[in-house]
Amino acid sequence: MKWFSQLSLKSRILSVVILSCFLCASVAIQSFLYFNAKELEAGIVNKQKTIHTQLNAATQFVGKQGGLQTVVEKYQKKYRSPDQLTNAEREEILNQVPIYASLLIGQQNTHVDQYEFRVFSDAPRNKDYLATTQELEVFRQFERSPDLNEIIKNEDGIITTYRPVRLSEDHGCMTCHGSPSQSPWGNGRDILGYKMEDWKDGKLHGVFAVSQNIDLVAKASTQGQIITPRGWLILGILLGALASVLISAYILKTPIHSLSRAANAITQASDQVSVTSQRMANSSQQLAQATTQQAASLEETAASIEELNSMVSKNTDNAVNTAQSSNQSKKIAENGKHIMQQMISSMSQINQSNGKIMDQVNHSNQQMVQIVEVIKEIGNKTKVINDIVFQTKLLSFNASVEAARAGEHGKGFAVVAQEVGNLAQMSGQASQEISELLENSISKVEDIVKETKTQVESLIKDGVEKIENGTQIARECNEVFEEIVENVSNVSHMATEISNASQEQSQGINELTRAMNQLDQVTQQNAATSEESSFAAKDLSKQAHSLNEVVEDLIRTIQGGLIAQGKDGFAHDGGDTTKDGGTKSSNRAA
Numbered sequence: 001m002k003w004f005s006q007l008s009l010k011s012r013i014l015s016v017v018i019l020s021c022f023l024c025a026s027v028a029i030q031s032f033l034y035f036n037a038k039e040l041e042a043g044i045v046n047k048q049k050t051i052h053t054q055l056n057a058a059t060q061f062v063g064k065q066g067g068l069q070t071v072v073e074k075y076q077k078k079y080r081s082p083d084q085l086t087n088a089e090r091e092e093i094l095n096q097v098p099i100y101a102s103l104l105i106g107q108q109n110t111h112v113d114q115y116e117f118r119v120f121s122d123a124p125r126n127k128d129y130l131a132t133t134q135e136l137e138v139f140r141q142f143e144r145s146p147d148l149n150e151i152i153k154n155e156d157g158i159i160t161t162y163r164p165v166r167l168s169e170d171h172g173c174m175t176c177h178g179s180p181s182q183s184p185w186g187n188g189r190d191i192l193g194y195k196m197e198d199w200k201d202g203k204l205h206g207v208f209a210v211s212q213n214i215d216l217v218a219k220a221s222t223q224g225q226i227i228t229p230r231g232w233l234i235l236g237i238l239l240g241a242l243a244s245v246l247i248s249a250y251i252l253k254t255p256i257h258s259l260s261r262a263a264n265a266i267t268q269a270s271d272q273v274s275v276t277s278q279r280m281a282n283s284s285q286q287l288a289q290a291t292t293q294q295a296a297s298l299e300e301t302a303a304s305i306e307e308l309n310s311m312v313s314k315n316t317d318n319a320v321n322t323a324q325s326s327n328q329s330k331k332i333a334e335n336g337k338h339i340m341q342q343m344i345s346s347m348s349q350i351n352q353s354n355g356k357i358m359d360q361v362n363h364s365n366q367q368m369v370q371i372v373e374v375i376k377e378i379g380n381k382t383k384v385i386n387d388i389v390f391q392t393k394l395l396s397f398n399a400s401v402e403a404a405r406a407g408e409h410g411k412g413f414a415v416v417a418q419e420v421g422n423l424a425q426m427s428g429q430a431s432q433e434i435s436e437l438l439e440n441s442i443s444k445v446e447d448i449v450k451e452t453k454t455q456v457e458s459l460i461k462d463g464v465e466k467i468e469n470g471t472q473i474a475r476e477c478n479e480v481f482e483e484i485v486e487n488v489s490n491v492s493h494m495a496t497e498i499s500n501a502s503q504e505q506s507q508g509i510n511e512l513t514r515a516m517n518q519l520d521q522v523t524q525q526n527a528a529t530s531e532e533s534s535f536a537a538k539d540l541s542k543q544a545h546s547l548n549e550v551v552e553d554l555i556r557t558i559q560g561g562l563i564a565q566g567k568d569g570f571a572h573d574g575g576d577t578t579k580d581g582g583t584k585s586s587n588r589a590a
Contacts, residue, residue, distance in 0.1 A: 017248045021241030025234075032233055037214070041159060044217055045152060048161035048210040051115065052150075055102040055208060056163075063171025067096035072175060072191045076184040082193030093191055098171045099205070106208065114212060114220050119165070121206035125194055129206065138162050143204050160211040169201040177205070260555065267551045274544035281537035288530035295523040302516040309509040316502035319495050326492030330485055337481035344474045347467050354460050354467070361456045368449045372442055379438045382431050389428040396421035 071093050075085060085093075094100045106117040120131040122139055131139050142148055142164040151162040167173040180188030180196045190196050199205070399417035403410030 013248065018241070018245055021244050025237040025241055028237055029234060040214060040218055041154065044159050044212050044214065045161060047113075048115070048152075048159070048212065049150075051106065051113075051117075051210050052161060052163045052208060055106050058105050059098040059102045059171065062096070062101040063098040063168065065096075066172065068093070068098075068172040068175055071096050072184055075191060080185070082185065082189065082191065085192070090192060097176070098168075098173070099165060102208070106210070114217050116211045118209045118211070119206050120209065123197075124206065131207075135207070135209070138209075139204070139207055142207060146202070157214045158211055159214060160209055163208050164204055165206040165208055167199055167201060167203045167205050173205075174199075174201065177203075263551050263554045267548065267555070270544050270547040270551060274541060274548060277537055277540035277544050281534060281541050283537075285534045285537075288527065288534045291523065291527035291530045295520065295527045299520060302513065302520050305509065305513050305516055309506065309513055312502055312506045312509055316499055316506055319499035319502055323492050323495035323499055326488050326495055330488040330492060333481050333484040333488055337478055337485065340474050340478040340481060344471055344478070347471045347474065351464060351467050354463050358456070358460050361453065365449050365453050368445060372445050372449075375438050375442050375445070379435060379442070382435045382438065385431045386428060386435070389424050389431060392424035393421055393428070396424060 075089060075093070079085065103119055106119070110117055118129075120129050120135045120139070122131055122136060124130055138151055141151060142162075149163065153160050153162075167177055169178075174182070176190040176192070176194065177197050177199045179198050183189055183196055184191050185193075188196055396417045400414055400421070403414030403417060406413070
C-alpha cells in the first residue's frame, strides 16, 4: 500500500469513491445474478410441473375413453394368438394405452422447449426404460412413500422433476397387468402377448422424469437479443459509477486547495516553536547535569556516614547481645552450682540409705537363721512321728498275729489291724517325704542366706566407694562453677560499658546523618526542578516536532508524493499554492 500513501488527498478520496462504486456495483450485479438465477430455477420448475400436469391429464383422458377394452375385445374375436397381430394393429392397441399416450406426448417438442423426458421402472417390459442406480433410488422413495407425489432435484446445473406412475383400474391398467386369469387369450398373457404380472390397483409401475439444463434454458431465453438484460444492468451501473467519480472530483477541488494553504502556515509556526524549545532544552539540560553531580557527591558522603553509623549500630548491638549472653551464662553457672550442691547432698543421703540397707539385710539374715531353726525343730518332730508310726506298725503286726490265733473270732480284729497297719505305712511314707523336704529346704535356705549376704556386702561396698568418688568430683565441679560465675560477672560488666559507649557514638553519628540528609534533600529538589524544566523543554520540542510531522503527513495526504527533507531534518514541501493556481517556492529553515 506504499503507492496509496503517495497519492494526494483528492486522489485518495476519488479512489475511495471509485472503490465504493465498484463494490456497490459488484454487490448489485451479484444480487441481480443470484435472484435472476433463483427466478429462472423457479420458472423451470413451474414449467416442468406444467408438463407433468399435461401428461397426467392425457393419461386420464385416454383412460376415461375406454378404447383399450374395445380394441382388446376386437382382436380377441379376430385372432386366437397375439402372434397373429400385425405391427399396425399393435400400434393401434398401444395408442389406447393411457401411459403410452402420455409417453408419446412427453417426448414431443423436447428440443423446442429445451427439456428431456424419460420414463423408468425397476421391472419394465422395454429394457430401454430400466432404471439406473440413481433413478432406482428415486423409484424406491416413491415406493416407500405412497403419499409422495413429486420429487425435485437440482444437481450439477440440471433441474429434474419426478412424478410417480401408479396403476389405476379406472384407466384400464389391469387389462394388461392384472390377474393372469383375466388373460384375453386364456394363457396368462395380455393382448400383446406379454405375461400379466398380477399387480394390484395403485401399484407403482414407473416414474416420469422431466429434466432441463439451467444454462441452456438461460441461453435460449436471450437468443436473438444484441444486449442481454444483464448487460444493460452492468452498463447502467458502470455509467452511474463514472458520473459519481466526476461529480466527486469537481466538489473536492476547492476544499483541497484551502487545506493545502492552512497546512503550509502551520508548518512555519511549528518550525519556530521547535527552535525555541530546543534552546530551552539545552539550557535546562546543563543546569540539570551540574545539580545532578552535586547531588551525587552528597549522596556518596551520606552513604559513607550511613555505613559508619551501621557499623557503630552493629557494635552496639553486639555489645548488648554480649552483655545479655554473659548474664545468661552467669545465671546458668549459678544454677549449675546449686545443682551440684544438691547432688552432693543427695549422694550423702544415698550413703546413709546404703547403711540402712546393710542393717536391714543383716536383720533379714538373722530371721532366715531363725526360720532354719524352726525347720530343724519340725524335722525333729517328724522323727518322733516316724517312731510312732514304727510302733503302730509293730502293734498292728502283733494284733494280726493274735487275730490269727483266735481263728474265726479274730477275723474282724485282723481286718482292723490290717487297716491300721496300712494307715501307719501311709503316715510313715508321708513323714519320710516331709523329712526329705525339710532337709532340702534347710540346705537351700542356708545357701541363699550365705550367697545373699556375700553379694549384698559386695554391692554395698562398691556403691559406697562410687558415692565417695562422685561426692569428691561434685565438690571439684562446684569449685569450678564458682570460678565461672565470677569470670562471667566480670565479662558482663565490661560488655555493658562497651554498649553504653557505642550508643553515645551512634547518637552523634545519627545527628550528622540527619544534617547530611537535609542537605541532600535540598540538592535533590534542585536537581528535580532542573530535570523537570529540561523534560518540559524536551517535551515541548517533541510536541513541536510531532506537530511538524503531523503537518507533513497532512501536506503529503493533501498533495501526495514524497516531501523533500531540509538540512535541519524538518520537512518542506515543494512550494505553496497561490490563489491564482500558481506556485511560489519557499525554503524554511528551523
